[in-house]
Amino acid sequence: MTHTLNDCFSNEAAIDGIIATCDGDTRGAISFLLLVNEQLVTELRQLYAALEHGSPSERRLQRLLH
Numbered sequence: 001m002t003h004t005l006n007d008c009f010s011n012e013a014a015i016d017g018i019i020a021t022c023d024g025d026t027r028g029a030i031s032f033l034l035l036v037n038e039q040l041v042t043e044l045r046q047l048y049a050a051l052e053h054g055s056p057s058e059r060r061l062q063r064l065l066h
Contacts, residue, residue: 022028
């Protein structure tokens with residue numbers, strides 16, 4: 001994956017925004033990101049489980065996701 005200078009600035013701005021949302025508490029920001037990541041993993045597991053029982057077109061989508 002190629003990262004551009006704009007991606008770096010965008011990531012930096014996102015990081016700054018998350019830390020600011022947590023009143024400058026970097027530990028709180030990391031905890032927040034871990035919780036968000038856990039939620040995303042749960043949603044992906046649910047998606048994969050749903051695809052296992054889906055139609056042929058949904059199974060094709062599953063193959064694309066792996």
